[in-house]
Amino acid sequence: MNLSARLSALAGASALVLGAFAGAVPANAAPASPAAPAAVTPPDISVTNVKQHLADLQSIANANGGNRAHGRTGYKASIDFVKAKLDAAGYTTALQQFSYNGSTGYNLIADWPGGDPNQVVMSGSHLDSVTSGPGINDNGSGSAAILENALAVSRAQLQPTKHLRFAWWGAEELGLVGSKYYVNNTPSTERAKIKAYLNFDMIGSPNPGYFVYDDDPTIEQTFKTYYAGIGIPTEIETEGDGRSDHAPFKNVGVPVGGLFSGADYTKTSAQAQKWGGTAGQAFDRCYHSSCDTSANINDTALDRNSDAIAYAIWNLSSGSTTPPPTGTVFENTADVSIPDAGAAVTSSVTVSGVSGNAPSNLAVGVDIVHTWIGDLVVDLIAPDGSVYNLHNRTGSSTDNINQTYTVNASSEVANGVWKLRVQDKASADTGYINSFKLTFP
Ligand code: DTR
Ligand code: ZN
Ligand code: ZN
Numbered sequence: 307m308n309l310s311a312r313l314s315a316l317a318g319a320s321a322l323v324l325g326a327f328a329g330a331v332p333a334n335a336a337p338a339s340p341a342a343p344a345a346v347t348p349p350d351i352s353v354t355n356v357k358q359h360l361a362d363l364q365s366i367a368n369a370n371g372g373n374r375a376h377g378r379t380g381y382k383a384s385i386d387f388v389k390a391k392l393d394a395a396g397y398t399t400a401l402q403q404f405s406y407n408g409s410t411g412y413n414l415i416a417d418w419p420g421g422d423p424n425q426v427v428m429s430g431s432h433l434d435s436v437t438s439g440p441g442i443n444d445n446g447s448g449s450a451a452i453l454e455n456a457l458a459v460s461r462a463q464l465q466p467t468k469h470l471r472f473a474w475w476g477a478e479e480l481g482l483v484g485s486k487y488y489v490n491n492t493p494s495t496e497r498a499k500i501k502a503y504l505n506f507d508m509i510g511s512p513n514p515g516y517f518v519y520d521d522d523p524t525i526e527q528t529f530k531t532y533y534a535g536i537g538i539p540t541e542i543e544t545e546g547d548g549r550s551d552h553a554p555f556k557n558v559g560v561p562v563g564g565l566f567s568g569a570d571y572t573k574t575s576a577q578a579q580k581w582g583g584t585a586g587q588a589f590d591r592c593y594h595s596s597c598d599t600s601a602n603i604n605d606t607a608l609d610r611n612s613d614a615i616a617y618a619i620w621n622l623s624s625g626s627t628t629p630p631p632t633g634t635v636f637e638n639t640a641d642v643s644i645p646d647a648g649a650a651v652t653s654s655v656t657v658s659g660v661s662g663n664a665p666s667n668l669a670v671g672v673d674i675v676h677t678w679i680g681d682l683v684v685d686l687i688a689p690d691g692s693v694y695n696l697h698n699r700t701g702s703s704t705d706n707i708n709q710t711y712t713v714n715a716s717s718e719v720a721n722g723v724w725k726l727r728v729q730d731k732a733s734a735d736t737g738y739i740n741s742f743k744l745t746f747p
Contacts, residue, residue, distance in 0.1 A: 348620035349458050351451070353609035357600075359450035360442055362387060364600045367440030372596070374435040374446075376477040377409025384433050385412045388453055388474055392416045395460035397472075404476070404487040411476035413484045418459055421469030427623040428471040429455065429504045429615065430485065432478030432551055439596040443603055444569070448506035449474055451612040455619055466623035468501070475551050478507070485551035489558055497558055502622050505552035505564035506615060511590040513583040514567040514607035517543035520708070521556055525563025525622070530671070530710065531635070532617040534745040537667035538610065539580045539710045545571060565614060567607045569593045576700065580712070634660060637671070637743040642728075644676060646736045650729035652687070653742040657721050660746050664688075664715035669745035672696060674707040674728060676737025683729045686713060689722025699731060706737075710745075720746065 363384060367373055370380030385401065392399050392414075402413040414433070431448030435441020456472045464470075477483035489497065502525055518529045520542040533540045543566045547553060552562040568589020578585035592598040636655040644651055670686055684697035684707065696711050726742040 348616035351454050351612040351616050356450045356454045356612050359453055360446050363446045373437050375437040376411050376434050381434050385414050389414055395457050406477050406483045413488050414474040416472045418470040421466050424499050425468040426471050426500045427468050427502045428500050430473040431506045433474040434476055436479050436594045439598045442600050443510050443598050445507045447510035455615050468623040486554045489554040500560045503555040503560050503562045507550040509565050509567050509611035510603040510608035511567035512602050512604050513587050513589050514604045515589050516540045517566040519543045519564040522561035522563050528618050532614045534669040534710050537669050537712050542708050565611050634746045639741040642739040644728050644730050644737055647733040650727050652725040652727045653739045654723050654725045656723050660720035664718045664720045666714040666716040668713045668715040670711040670713050671743030673740040675740050677705050678735035679704050679707050681730045681732040681735050685727045687725040687727050688718040
């Protein structure tokens with residue numbers, strides 16, 4: 307059951323704060339007409355402001371033994387720093403204390419007054435670092451990005467349909483301690499009102515990838531739609547569930563999602579080809595190290611992810627859906643079975659209302675459920691029959707292709723029938739086309 311089906315499943319007001327989630331980017335929208343006027347347009351989040359917050363967190367670490375870890379003075383100074391900004395911006399804030407390893411830990415919960423008390427859209431990041439360094443990417447980046455988003459909500463005096471809540475977690479590095487404490491100490495009637503929990507842990511990695519959590523489909527689609535709208539391909543975050551603060555929420559049935567720019571895993575050559583950066587090098591070589599400082603940030607990734615957060619918060623908390631930041635989407639979500647070692651099959655979309663030629667950064671969303679993708683050849687076929695190869699039997703035993711490719715289709719007339727052609731070239735593994743989407747920026 308996707309998130310949309312969960313809407314209005316619950317009712318009831320709450321003491322601490324409020325809300326249920328309703329309204330979202332439909333995960334299986336039929337081919338859209340040219341983008342309708344945006345119902346709610348998120349602001350551009352200033353990466354300069356986000357970096358200033360990171361500089362402040364760096365200064366805090368410098369003044370407190372070089373880290374911002376649980377139980378150390380640097381962590382409490384960090385939480386006080388964030389709380390002061392939110393209090394000044396009109397948030398209702400609460401410090402939630404817990405004990406771990408003989409030290410007092412703190413979660414900061416900040417609620418933006420207003421919105422439906424039974425529909426909460428919640429964003430969270432852990433604020434603690436490891437003891438070995440200042441933790442600017444891990445996880446000053448997520449903490450600073452949601453802080454600036456919260457301040458942008460205040461500056462805009464946003465009055466969303468749903469209720470907005472933000473959280474900064476303690477002791478994540480010791481095992482998701484703070485977020486677990488929050489979930490375990492929030493009554494189930496309150497938890498049920500949280501209709502979306504968005505997690506941001508490492509979103510400015512110096513050799514960045516653009517990963518989207520593949521937990522709740524509506525939240526996943528929201529982030530993928532944003533990135534498709536700016537022509538940046540994304541991948542599903544596959545480093546494993548349970549590795550950050552969304553896990554306690556997911557474990558009690560809260561719809562979760564989030565963004566990730568990578569940690570100690572190595573960027574492949576295919577990833578470097580689509581995202582830039584350095585193949586064969588970790589997404590963040592300073593992961594959990596003393597060199598995770600203000601210099602350990604890719605500004606472009608931090609900027610894009612901060613804006614993607616705004617798109618999700620504004621869109622998921624509004625009563626209506628906002629089209630992609632730019633662009634027109636055409637999608638076919640009909641499943642098409644792929645014959646094992648058989649003939650090619652296709653999924654088609656009919657593009658209309660787009661004048662002239664297709665763009666040089668046509669976003670091609672491919673969602674194929676199939677074991678061993680090394681069997682597959684995947685092509686985009688333009689209306690005139692031109693073939694653009696997207697995947698040619700790479701990936702060996704990896705399962706599923708769920709990716710947005712950027713294709714230079716500027717020599718093609720935009721309007722007409724575009725096809726996604728898939729052929730399984732080897733036996734024993736099977737699957738189907740789940741969806742095919744074109745986004746014209
Ligand atoms: N556990 C996080 C870093 C991390 C590793 N894999 C993922 C996947 C998704 C989000 C975060 C992470 C930490 O060290 O804080
Ligand atoms: Zn960490
Ligand atoms: Zn982290």
